Amino acid sequence: MSIYKEITLNGIWKQNPGVVQLLGLCPTLAVTTSVVNGVSLGLATVLVMAAANGTISPVRKYVPNEIRVPVFILVIAALVTVIDLSINAFAHPLHKVLGIFIPLIVVNCIVLARVESFAAKNAPIPSILDGFMMGIGLTLVLGLLGGMRELVGKGTLFSGLDLVFGPAAKQFVLTIIPDYHGFLLAVLPPGAFLGLGMLIAARNWMDIRNKAKSADEHTTTSALQPALHP
Amino acid sequence: MSETIIKHAIKTAGTLTAFALVGTAILAYIFIITRAPIEASEAEARLALFSQILPHNTYNNNLLKTELTIPPNPLLGNRVPSKANIAKLGDETVGVILEAIAHDGYAGDIKLLLAIRADGAISGVRVLAHKETPGLGDYIEIERNTWITQFSNESLTKTVAKDWAVVKDGGKFEYMAGATITPRAVVKAVAKALQFFNENKLLLLENKTADKVAQSKDAT
Numbered sequence: 268m269s270i271y272k273e274i275t276l277n278g279i280w281k282q283n284p285g286v287v288q289l290l291g292l293c294p295t296l297a298v299t300t301s302v303v304n305g306v307s308l309g310l311a312t313v314l315v316m317a318a319a320n321g322t323i324s325p326v327r328k329y330v331p332n333e334i335r336v337p338v339f340i341l342v343i344a345a346l347v348t349v350i351d352l353s354i355n356a357f358a359h360p361l362h363k364v365l366g367i368f369i370p371l372i373v374v375n376c377i378v379l380a381r382v383e384s385f386a387a388k389n390a391p392i393p394s395i396l397d398g399f400m401m402g403i404g405l406t407l408v409l410g411l412l413g414g415m416r417e418l419v420g421k422g423t424l425f426s427g428l429d430l431v432f433g434p435a436a437k438q439f440v441l442t443i444i445p446d447y448h449g450f451l452l453a454v455l456p457p458g459a460f461l462g463l464g465m466l467i468a469a470r471n472w473m474d475i476r477n478k479a480k481s482a483d484e485h486t487t488t489s490a491l492q493p494a495l496h497p
Numbered sequence: 498m499s500e501t502i503i504k505h506a507i508k509t510a511g512t513l514t515a516f517a518l519v520g521t522a523i524l525a526y527i528f529i530i531t532r533a534p535i536e537a538s539e540a541e542a543r544l545a546l547f548s549q550i551l552p553h554n555t556y557n558n559n560l561l562k563t564e565l566t567i568p569p570n571p572l573l574g575n576r577v578p579s580k581a582n583i584a585k586l587g588d589e590t591v592g593v594i595l596e597a598i599a600h601d602g603y604a605g606d607i608k609l610l611l612a613i614r615a616d617g618a619i620s621g622v623r624v625l626a627h628k629e630t631p632g633l634g635d636y637i638e639i640e641r642n643t644w645i646t647q648f649s650n651e652s653l654t655k656t657v658a659k660d661w662a663v664v665k666d667g668g669k670f671e672y673m674a675g676a677t678i679t680p681r682a683v684v685k686a687v688a689k690a691l692q693f694f695n696e697n698k699l700l701l702l703e704n705k706t707a708d709k710v711a712q713s714k715d716a717t
Contacts, residue, residue: 300632330516331509338516345520349527356531359538367628367635427641454632455675 270393278400284377285408286467291377295409296459298368300420303427305413308368309406313399315350315372319343320386320398327387339382347373377405408466415462420454422447543610543625547582547594549639550612550621556584556591565701567595572693574598574606574686581701584612590702591615593694596625599686603678604628607637609686611648613694615702618652622687627679634679644680647671653691661688 284290291312299305322342330338351369355362372378381401386394417424422444429437452458540561547560563583569576575598584592592614599607605628612620622645624637636642647670653661662668663680672680694701 297630298632304632329512331512334509334513337513341516341520345524348524352527352531352535355538356534359534370628451674 271396274393274397275400278397278402278404279407280404282401283404283408283470284380284401285405285412286463286470288377288380289467290380291375291405292463294368294371294375295405295412296456296463298371299409299413299416299459299462300454301417301423301427302410302413302425305409305411306406307365308371309402309409311365311368312372312375312377312405313402315343315347315369316378316381316398316402317395318346318350318398319378319382320394321391322346323382323386324389324391324394330387335387336379336383339379339387343378343382344373377401412459412462412466415465416453416458418443419450420452420458546610546623546625547612550610550623551584551592551594552620555620556586558583558585560584560594570693572689572696574600574689583701589615592620593701595690595694597686597690597693599682601678601685602627602629602682603634603676604630607679607682607686609683609690611687611690613691616652617654617691617695617698618650619648619687619691621646622648622683624683629679630676634676636673636676637679637683642673644671644673645683648687651687651691653688653695658688661685 278284282288285295294308298308319342323339326342347369351362351366354369355366381398385397389397414424417426422442424441424443426440428439429435453462544561551560560582563585565581565583566578567573567575567581568578573579573595575596579596579598581596582594583590584594592612594610594612597609597611599609607627607629608625609622610625611622614620623639624645627635627637629635629637636644639645656669659667660669661684663670663672663677663684665672665677666681668684670680670684
């Protein structure tokens with residue numbers, strides 16, 4: 268398997284940051300009250316992670332081992348601020364949508380985790396791809412979790428789409444359950460934990476089933492342990 | 498032995514310093530080149546907000562030209578001088594647009610823009626900037642919810658002081674379960690801004706200079 272294919276697979280399934288590595292839980296749980304919020308945060312994370320990995324990888328040989336963490340944090344914090352200011356100045360409509368999410372990312376440990384475990388050891392191009400794919404993997408989880416909470420909590424899907432694409436997008440907001448009075452628990456933080464737990468369970472179930480299948484075929488001894496650490 | 502340790506420490510410290518210096522330099526550069534466009538888009542957003550909270554047909558002057566500077570005042574919550582815009586119809590002052598800052602939100606300051614009519618009633622309130630939790634506390638934004646419009650036509654005479662609180666605290670203002678700190682901070686800031694308006698009414702309406710407003714604040 269080529270390295271690029273493996274990176275892609277890792278980001279989206281095997282080492283998915285949202286449901287396998289369980290990194291960056293704070294924004295994951297706080298923001299995913301709707302599909303649009305979740306995906307917006309996810310896309311902002313994609314941008315920051317690809318940029319952070321791409322910045323660290325070329326300078327990785329100049330960073331002594333003892334001070335790598337402070338240097339990484341410094342670079343990530345500076346980078347997030349630069350992205351925040353640049354988007355605000357040169358893409359203001361985008362900033363109105365993503366602006367509130369970008370400062371959340373600077374404290375997101377998934378960025379530091381990928382820089383530390385991947386970009387610090389690999390060449391720039393695979394590093395950028397790793398950041399990008401990890402971000403996409405997180406975006407999928409955020410979107411799914413947002414969808415679950417929005418559907419159960421408010422009975423709609425894609426609400427707030429008009430904030431991203433202008434008032435014309437309002438027609439795409441789906442009211443799945445009409446006359447729904449809402450289920451507050453799903454929108455509140457406990458709903459986020461419950462939803463995430465279900466997603467993790469579903470992913471592990473699928474993983475174990477797949478492994479059992481391939482174990483039958485290859486008669487390998489699989490311990491059926493979902494990986495919890497990167 | 499100890500010499501190599503010292504050498505190593507100096508080299509490591511030097512590397513960290515170099516990264517810090519480069520990072521700071523890049524940040525400073527980006528800050529300088531983005532400041533003007535950011536200020537321009539903020540001014541544009543302000544003008545757009547003005548038209549939301551003060552109907553166009555109630556005044557006929559250029560609001561950005563009749564600007565007062567209000568020194569730091571605890572009732573408005575501003576720690577640096579903030580701006581007030583006077584709306585006039587002919588020679589008569591019909592309203593004031595004030596900025597108020599709530600420091601007791603859930604995350605960081607909530608910046609509000611209030612239009613108060615000459616009779617002391619609110620024409621409209623909007624949120625300029627906030628860092629409340631997306632999906633929970635952000636319903637104070639007009640784009641997400643009409644919550645903020647409940648302040649329209651409110652005044653300190655219409656609603657007595659003890660009712661200037663959210664329903665949960667025994668007041669009259671609605672809030673949404675899950676985020677009470679945010680609306681609490683906004684209600685309080687709006688009430689204090691009205692109080693500021695009442696205390697400085699004559700000076701604001703007569704369109705005196707900022708020094709006079711400052712003196713009145715010192716006197717009270």
